[in-house]
Structures are given as structure tokens and as C-alpha cells.
Amino acid sequence: MSDAPRFAPGAAVRVKDDWPERRGPCHIRTPHYIRGRRGxxxxxxxxxxxxxxxxxxxxxxxxxxxxxLFEQEPIWHEGKPADTIMVEVFEHWLExx
Amino acid sequence: MAAPPRPxxxxxxxxxxxxxxxxxxxxxxxxxxxQANTDKASPETGARMVAKAWTDPAYRQLxxxxxxxxxxxxxxxxxxxxxxxxLENTPTRHHLVVCTLCSCYPRAxxxxxxxxxxxxxxxxxxxxxxRAVLAEWGLNLPDSVEVRVVDSTADYRWxxxxxxxxxxxxxxxxxxxxxxxxxxxxxxxxxxxx
Amino acid sequence: xxxxxxxxxxxxxxGLARFHCTPVEHDEVPPxxxxxxxxxxxxxxxxxxxxxVDELRRGIEGIPEAEYFALGYYERWLRSITALMIEKGxxxxxxxx
Numbered sequence: 399m400s401d402a403p404r405f406a407p408g409a410a411v412r413v414k415d416d417w418p419e420r421r422g423p424c425h426i427r428t429p430h431y432i433r434g435r436r437g438x439x440x441x442x443x444x445x446x447x448x449x450x451x452x453x454x455x456x457x458x459x460x461x462x463x464x465x466x467l468f469e470q471e472p473i474w475h476e477g478k479p480a481d482t483i484m485v486e487v488f489e490h491w492l493e494x495x
Numbered sequence: 496m497a498a499p500p501r502p503x504x505x506x507x508x509x510x511x512x513x514x515x516x517x518x519x520x521x522x523x524x525x526x527x528x529x530q531a532n533t534d535k536a537s538p539e540t541g542a543r544m545v546a547k548a549w550t551d552p553a554y555r556q557l558x559x560x561x562x563x564x565x566x567x568x569x570x571x572x573x574x575x576x577x578x579x580x581x582l583e584n585t586p587t588r589h590h591l592v593v594c595t596l597c598s599c600y601p602r603a604x605x606x607x608x609x610x611x612x613x614x615x616x617x618x619x620x621x622x623x624x625x626r627a628v629l630a631e632w633g634l635n636l637p638d639s640v641e642v643r644v645v646d647s648t649a650d651y652r653w654x655x656x657x658x659x660x661x662x663x664x665x666x667x668x669x670x671x672x673x674x675x676x677x678x679x680x681x682x683x684x685x686x687x688x689x
Numbered sequence: 690x691x692x693x694x695x696x697x698x699x700x701x702x703x704g705l706a707r708f709h710c711t712p713v714e715h716d717e718v719p720p721x722x723x724x725x726x727x728x729x730x731x732x733x734x735x736x737x738x739x740x741x742v743d744e745l746r747r748g749i750e751g752i753p754e755a756e757y758f759a760l761g762y763y764e765r766w767l768r769s770i771t772a773l774m775i776e777k778g779x780x781x782x783x784x785x786x
Contacts, residue, residue: 417695419695419697419698419701420695423747423751425743425746425747425750427596427648427649428648429595429596429622429646429648429697429701429703430694430695430697430698430701430703431622431697431703431704443578443580443650443651444578444650446649446650449649449743449746452741452743452744453741453743453744453746453747454744454747455741455744455777463649463650463651467643470623470625470642470644473704474623474624474704476623476624477623477624477625477626477642478626478638478642480638480641481625481626481641481642481643481644482641482642482643482644483622483643483644483645483646484643484644484645484646485645485646485648486646486647486648486649486650486651487648487649488649497716497718497761497762498761499721499723499761500721500723500724500761500763500764501764504723504760504761504764504767505723507767507771507784507785508723508726508727508730508767510784510785511730511767511770511771511774511780511784512730514774514780514781514784515730515774515779515780518779518780520734520737520739520779521730521733521734521737525733526726526729526730526733527729529729529732529733530725530726530728530729533725533728533729533732534725575736593703595701595702595703595704596700596701596703596746597700597746597749598762607719607720607725607728609716609717610714610716610717610718610762611713611714611715611716611717613762614713614714614716615702615705615707615708615711615758616708616711616712616713616714617713618702618703618708619702619703619704619705619707619708619709620708620709620711620713621713622703622704623703623704623709624709628713631712631713632713632715646703
């Protein structure tokens with residue numbers, strides 16, 4: 399999974415609406431509030447060992463990490479329209495929007 | 496204010512240290528040495544980096560593309576430290592850094608994260624109502640400025656490059672650095688006026 | 690958020706209504722000796738390859754909710770480090786007593 403990044407800057411993406419914490423012990427770095435949300439790739443940040451494996455001392459293949467930009471207002475139904483949230487998201491949490 | 500550790504936590508640390516020492520895993524001396532090293536990191540480093548970026552375009556470019564290299568160029572050892580990303584504030588964009596999941600913070604260049612950064616209130620509110628949090632701390636940004644909250648969730652650590660205050664033309668780096676507070680480097684403030 | 694959104698994990702507190710009206714205190718007190726020692730211990734154990742930061746986080750995230758919010762920051766770290774050292778067999782369970 400440390401191949402070339404699947405998404406380029408500007409790509410429209412959607413964060414998977416997945417809730418592994420409901421299935422059992424896990425460690426995930428994708429905050430709840432962006433799951434299922436559409437965002438825009440700012441840029442790939444490089445490939446890093448998957449924290450979901452590192453947390454359990456399992457072999458941890460590298461995954462591409464992205465900076466993804468979201469609009470604040472649709473998430474919270476408050477805030478100024480132009481305000482944004484930028485979050486580091488691993489590739490396996492992203493799909494094409 | 497953060498409460499002091501409970502007596503049972505102090506006792507647990509003593510027992511854990513004793514057990515680890517008995518197994519030959521760690522020594523009190525190496526912990527003390529590590530602690531002394533960690534204590535040395537401070538926001539003065541981040542402030543010096545910003546002041547240099549304000550006066551040296553080539554360094555500014557390095558800072559924005561490879562924060563770790565920029566820190567090393569200032570003599571900071573970044574061995575083993577996570578990558579450092581630097582976010583540039585502009586007249587139309589203000590960055591605010593938070594870690595909603597834990598307390599990720601650019602410790603190599605800012606030192607220990609302050610208690611407020613680790614607080615439940617900051618972690619939950621900064622991402623949802625950043626303008627309210629900034630206003631409570633005295634920073635009112637006009638609607639023409641985009642507030643970009645940066646939730647530090649993974650392998651990078653993020654520092655803000657604040658805007659250089661007006662009226663500081665000709666100032667040297669040391670004098671400029673005195674305007675760069677730790678709060679400005681996290682984005683809960685702007686650099687102090689001249 | 691809509692009512693059918695799953696409840697986030699305890700530590701995943703971005704946007705949580707529970708703290709909506711809690712002011713962010715200007716608490717600038719530096720970490721005490723206990724906290725700095727726990728911090729240094731974590732670093733040394735990581736350097737020795739005995740635990741990763743993701744394992745530390747997994748342990749913190751596993752603390753029951755009431756204690757998660759009641760314990761101090763470095764008390765949560767110590768809880769997690771101790772549990773990890775027991776889990777990995779580096780110390781015995783009686784260290785808890």
C-alpha cells in the first residue's frame with residue numbers, strides 16, 4: 399500500500415461511514431465527525447505505518463496519509479460558511495466522491 | 496486547573512519503576528536523563544524559526560515545505576521526532592491547531608503541550624466553534640478571514656507561521672522572535688503588535 | 690449531528706456537546722514531576738522498542754469512560770503504560786496492588 403497515492407490534490411473524496419469501534423477493540427485515527435463526509439484532498443503527506451496495526455503490535459504496512467479539507471458548516475450546522483477543518487486521513491478511509 | 500496526581504497514582508509509578516528496574520528494563524538514571532532532555536524543548540525554538548522565516552525568504556520556503564529540516568537548520572535535533580508541518584497564516588486565512596483524539600503537539604519545537612491544549616474543553620470545542628474559543632481568548636477575526644481548524648490526528652505535528660506584525664520593518668530576528676508567543680504558534684493568538 | 694449517528698468512542702471528543710459551554714481555562718501550569726517522569730518513561734520504553742505511541746493511545750482509549758474523564762492526563766498515560774507492560778509480560782500483575 400506504499401505505492402503511488404491514489405488521490406491527487408483537489409480530488410473530491412468521501413470518508414468511509416465506518417464505525418469499527420462498534421465491532422470490538424480497535425484504534426483508529428479518523429475522528430467520528432468526518433465519517434461519511436465529503437472533502438477535498440489538499441495533498442498527500444507521505445506513507446506511514448498503519449496505526450490501526452501498530453496499536454496492537456501487529457505488522458503495520460505503510461499507508462498513504464492525506465490532508466483532507468472539509469467545510470465546517472455542514473458538519474456542525476454552525477459557523478461561518480467559508481470556515482474549514484483540515485484533517486489527516488489515511489487512504490484506506492477514503493473513497494471517490 | 497489540572498488536579499495533582501492521586502496518591503495511588505504516585506504509588507503505582509513507584510511500583511512500576513521498581514518492577515521495570517528489577518527486570519533490568521530501565522534505570523532511574525536514564526529516565527532522569529530523558530526527562531532533562533525533554534525539559535529543554537521550548538516555544539523559543541518555534542519563535543526563532545518564525546522570526547527567521549519573516550526575514551529570510553529561502554528559509555521561509557524551507558519552513559513551509561519541510562519543517563523538520565527547517566528545525567534542524569536552527570540546530571534542533573529532530574532525530575526520532577515526527578514530521579513537522581508548518582501552516583502559513585495570511586490576510587485571508589487563520590490556522591488553529593487542535594488534537595481532538597489525544598494531544599498531538601509539535602513538542603520538539605514548542606516543548607510540553609500546555610494543560611489547556613490537552614483539556615477536554617479545548618479538544619471538543621476548537622473544532623466545532625473555533626471563533627467562539629478565539630473570541631473568549633480575545634481574538635476576534637473578521638468574516639473575511641477563513642478560520643481553518645487543523646485537527647492533528649496522525650503522523651504529522653503542526654505549527655502555525657503567524658503573520659509578521661506591521662511596523663517591524665528593519666527589526667532583527669531576536670527582536671522579531673520576542674513577538675512570537677507560544678499561543679501564536681498554535682493559532683489561538685496572532686503575533687504581538689510591534 | 691443527526692440522532693442516528695453512532696456514539697463516538699470515549700476519547701473521540703471533537704465537537705462533543707458535553708463541553709459546549711465549558712470555557713477553555715488558561716491553565717499554563719507546567720507538568721509536575723510525576724507527569725514529566727511518566728512522559729520520560731514512555732519515551733524510554735518506546736526507544737527500547739517495548740511499546741509504540743499507538744499502543745499507548747489504545748490503552749488510554751480503553752480506560753472506562755468515567756475514569757477517562759476523572760483521571761489526570763499523565764495518570765491516564767500511567768494506566769496505559771502499566772497495562773501494556775503487564776500485557777507484554779515485562780512486569781507482573783501484582784504491580785497494580
